[in-house]
Amino acid sequence: MMYPFSYKKIELEAQNFWYNHNCFEIVEIPNKEKFYCLCMFPYPSGNLHIGHVRNYTIGDVISRSQRMLGKNVLNPIGWDAFGMPAENAAKKNIVSPTDWTNSNIYYMYNQLKSLGFSYNWDRKITTCKIDFYRWEQWFFIKLIEHGVIYKNNAIINWDPLEKTILANEQVINGIGWRSGAKIEHRKIPSWFLKITDYAYELLRCLANIDWPESVKKMQVNWIGKYKGIEVSFKVIGSVPNCYSYLKVFTQRPDTLFGVTYILLAPDHHLVELAAQYNYQIKKLCNTFTFCGKCSLATLKNKELGLYVGYNVLHPITNEILPLYVSSFRYFEYGATASMGVPAHSHRDWDFANTYGLPFKTVVSDINGKVPDISKNAYTDFGFIINSGIFNNITCFEAFDYIFYFIKQYKSGVVKQKLKLRDWGISRQRYWGTPIPVKYGITGKQTPLTDEEIPVYLPKHGCLNSKFNLKKIPSFYVLGNGWVRDTETFDTFIESSWYYARFCCTDNNNSILDARVNYWLPVDMYIGGIEHAILHLMYARFFHKLMRDFGLVDCDEPFKKLITQGMVLTYTYYRESFGIKEWFNPLDVCLLKDKKNGNIIPTVKRDGGIVIRNGIEKMSKSKNNGIDPNVLINRFGADTLRLFVMFSAPTEQVLIWSESGIIGSSRFIKRLWNIVHTYIYISGSEHTIIKLSSLRPDQFNLYRQLQKTIKKATSDMIGRHVFNTVISTVMKLTNLVLHFIDIDSSIIGLAVTREALKSIILILAPIVPHITHVLWKVLGFSYAVIDAKWPSYNKHCMLGQLFTVLAQINGKIRKEIKLPLNYHTKTFASTILSSISIKGYLNCKEIHTLIFVHAKVINIVVSL
RNA sequence: GCCCGAAUGGCGAAAAUGGUAUACGCAGGGGACUUAAAAUCCCCCGUCUUAUAAGGCAUGCUGGUUCAAGUCCGGCUUCGGGCACCA
16 A cells, blocks of 8 residues: 655655754753764855765764764854855856855755754854954964964966966966966965974874774875985085085985986075076976976976086095986975986986986895896895995995994984975965964064954955955055055865864854863764865864864864765866866766767757766866755655665765665655554554564564664664665565565564664664654654664574584585584584585595584585 | 775675675566556576586686685786865
C-alpha cells in the first residue's frame, strides 16, 4: 500500500518546528559537556555548489549526532566575505562589491536554510562587516607593538598593460589573464607576520592534535626543517667591502670539491650590483619568473642564464669559480645563491650542459665505481673521490669532516634552516580590511591608536573600475600631512580567527571574552583538503598569537579535523584572443560524433564547440560549480543529503554525477511506506519484547537490529564514515520490509517497532526532516531532535554460530558453522576426516595446520 | 619539479586490526501487478571454460614478505589536491 508522500510538506513541518522551538539557539551551560563542531565557512561566491552541500552535511550529521549523545553543541556559520572575486565581479558587471556580496549572501543563506542545517544563526559572522573586522585592526596594532609584525619587500605580479597587481591565479604561464600582457615581477614594501618565530612550536604541537596523518605530513614538509652548511667564497676583484664574501648554503657539503660555478638569483645583491653596469643583466632581472609550476626544461633556454662578471675563490682548492645569474628563480626555500655541482645535481647538470661549464665527479657509487655522468647527474650517495685528503670516506662522514675543515678557516657554519617563510599580509586591493597605520610627512609609519580605530572601509560607488584605496583621498588624507595606509589585509586573516569569535559574536566591547574558554578548542573542524596547508597553518599560528596575548587558553584551535575530499566536475572552456571563457557543465551539451563516436561538448545556448579541460574542483573561477537547487526542488533536501553522504566516504574525492540519486529517493519513500504500513497494521497498541519468547525468525530480526546499531554507532560516532551507516540501515530496512509482510503477530510487530525506531534514530542526523515526521507517526510525544542515540543489546549477539573456513594452501575448500566456543583439536580431526577435504588431500603430505579462531583453518600441504 | 593523496564489476562503492573480494545502491536483463504508462514488488547480473555441476582467473602495472595480500614493503603508471596574492 502507498501512502501520500510530500517532501515539501515534510520539510516545512520539520523546519517550522525547529524555528518555533528555537532548537538551535545555544548558550554556555557550565556543567554540560560541550561539543564545538565547525565547518569552514563559505566564500559568498553566488550560490552553493555540491562541494558545500557535502561539507555542510557532514558537519550537520556530526552536530546532530553529538546532540543525541547529550552534548551542548555549538554549530555556527558565517561568511568569509572579503576577497578578490567581489572585485572581479564588480569590474565585470558594474556593481559595487558590497551589493554583489550582500545579494550572494542572501541567496546562499536561503539555500543553507532549505537544506535544514542546524546552525546557530544568531551567531552568524560576516567578515566584511565592521563589527568583525574592527577587532582585526585592534589586534594588528597590538601585534605591531610587540614586534611580531615588520615591513619588508615583497615580490608581486605586475601587469604592465592594466597597471595593476595580479594574484597568482590570474597569471597563466607568465601572462595576465585579462590583458594578455607579459607579467613583470616587482618589489614593493609590505607587512609581514613572523610565523617563522613559531615554526618549531607549530611542528611540535602536531603531535597533540587528532588530524589526518596526510595533513600533518604536509605541514611538517611545508615548515621544512633542514640542515646544511653555509660556505663563504671570497669574491675576486673590486667590490664594496660588504660584498667581499659570498655566502652559499648547501645541504651537500660532501660535494664541495665538485663545485664548478655559483648560481645566483636575480634578487641577489651581487646581481643587483652588476645590473647597475650591465643592461642585459638588468633586463633579465626585470623579467625573471618564479619557479612555481615551471619545468626544468625552461633552464635549457639559453636566454635565461648570464655570466655576472664576477668570480669567487673556492675555500679549499682556491680554484676560480664564475658567478652566473639565472632568470629562472629555482632556488629552493628562498635561498639566493647555490653551488653549481653539475656532476651530482640534475638541475646543475642541465645548466652546465647548456652554458658549457665544466663537470667534476667527486662521488663514486656504493661499490667505489666512478659513475657515468655523460647523460645524467649521479645524485646518490657513495664514496668521496677527487677531493684531496677526503678521498675514500663515505658521503655521510664527509659532511662532518669537510665542515670541520672549512670551519678552521672560518669559511663555513652549520645552519638549521626552514622552508617556511614569513606571512606577507598586505594586499593592494579594495575589498578587504583596511590596515590601521598612518604615515607622516617624512614617511614615518605609525600604527593607529585604539581611539583612532575602527577604520571603516569607504563605500565604493563603482564609478570607475579601478578598485584602489589610493584613488579615494577622502579615505586616506588625515590632515597635518598624515595619510593612511591604503592597503588591506590578506583575507586569510579573517579565516584565522573567526572560529574564536563565534563564541562571543554579541560582544561589542572586546575581541573575545571568557566564553572562548568554554567552547574552544573546536572539537571537530571540517573542510576541504585543499586547505591542508595555508589556511590551517595560518589559523594555528594566529591562535598561538592570541594565546600569547592572553585571549585564549588552549594551544591549538582545532582538536580533530576531517578533511573532506573535493567534489570534482568537468571544466569546459572556449578561447578567443587568448582569453578563456569557462562554461558550467550544466550549460554544456555532449553530442556524439556520428562518424567516429567521439563526444563533442557544445554550448547549449549557441551550439559552439568547447574544450574539455579536465576534471577539477568546483570553483567560481572555472565556473564548474553545480547548483544544488535543481536537485532540492526535484527530490527534496533529505534525498540530496542522503545521496551526498551515501555516494562516497567523506575523505575521498567525489566525481559528481547525479545518476544514482533516484536510489536515495526510493529509499526515503520506502521508509515512509513501511512506517505507515506498520501503523496501519498495528494501530497504536504495542507490547514489550521478551527475548525468551521470540521465534527464531523474530529473534533473527532482533539480532540483525542489534548488529545494525552496533555498526552504525561505530561508523557514525567513532569513525565518521557515513556511507556505511546508510548501507547498513538500508539492509535492515529491506529485512523489515519482508518481515512485516510475513509476521503481523503482536510479538512480530513489537520487533518491527523496535527496528523502525532505531532506523529513524540512526537516520535522524542524516535526513532530519522525514525522521522528524516519522518519529511523530510512531507516536512519540517528544521530537526526534531531543531523542537519545540508540544503544544495543550486547548479550543477544553471543552464543551464535560462526562460519569457519577450511583452506588448503590458502584456497577455500569448505565452510563449517561452529559455535564460538568450539575446541580446535576436535575441529581439526573432524575437518581432516571430512570427505570433501579428503579428496583434496589425496596422497599429499600435511606440513602445518594454521588456526585463526572463529575464522580460518589453513591446511598447508606439499604440492 | 617538489610535497600529500587515490586507483576494486558497465557505474558510485563495501571489506577496521592481513583470513569468504564485490555488501549497499545505480544502470542493464527477465518477471508480477496494470487497459496502458508511471510507481511498487520479485528474480538474474565480475570474467573465462562447460548445458549444469564444478573449476580457473580477477582489486591500475610490477617485484617482494607471509600458511594467507584489495589490505604490509620496494619500483613504476595514470588521475586529483597543494606549492605561499583563488578561497
